Amino acid sequence: MATPLPTFRYHPDPLATGSIVKSDAECEICCAVRGYRYTGPAFSQVVDEVEAVVCPWCIDDGSAAESLEATFAEPEGWDDDVRLDVIDEVCLRTPGFHSSKRPQWLDHHGDAAEYLGRHTREQLATRGPDAVQAAKEAGEGDTYVLFRCTDCSEFLAYVD
Numbered sequence: 265m266a267t268p269l270p271t272f273r274y275h276p277d278p279l280a281t282g283s284i285v286k287s288d289a290e291c292e293i294c295c296a297v298r299g300y301r302y303t304g305p306a307f308s309q310v311v312d313e314v315e316a317v318v319c320p321w322c323i324d325d326g327s328a329a330e331s332l333e334a335t336f337a338e339p340e341g342w343d344d345d346v347r348l349d350v351i352d353e354v355c356l357r358t359p360g361f362h363s364s365k366r367p368q369w370l371d372h373h374g375d376a377a378e379y380l381g382r383h384t385r386e387q388l389a390t391r392g393p394d395a396v397q398a399a400k401e402a403g404e405g406d407t408y409v410l411f412r413c414t415d416c417s418e419f420l421a422y423v424d
Contacts, residue, residue: 270324336360377411
């Protein structure tokens, strides 16, 4: 029986968002073949984007970020009321996501928001009127990066 994927508080369904995919590749960190690999970005101080085969378990325990000397989300740009341990969890132990711009992780009520994926306006409609409203507030675009507040469940979005 396969080991269940780790649970990521701020990225609740990384398979649906495409940040994690099924794969028979060996993880470059733990050298295990676990059936899944990370497909999102990893950023370092040295190079713009790191290319490595990494399993979700090495992201979850922080060993991927440490070994690659990289983050999976930007450590800058957070509101001042977001605690450092939350920023560390998102940047060092949560799968990131690709964006046409440099990905930005949204926060609300002093906490990181859950990443729900990239959506077209039509796809947002399936999430309800509040998601559509969040897109309208974000501005005109074809694709939106959608988040949900972990406290009040409000949708947040930005144009991708």
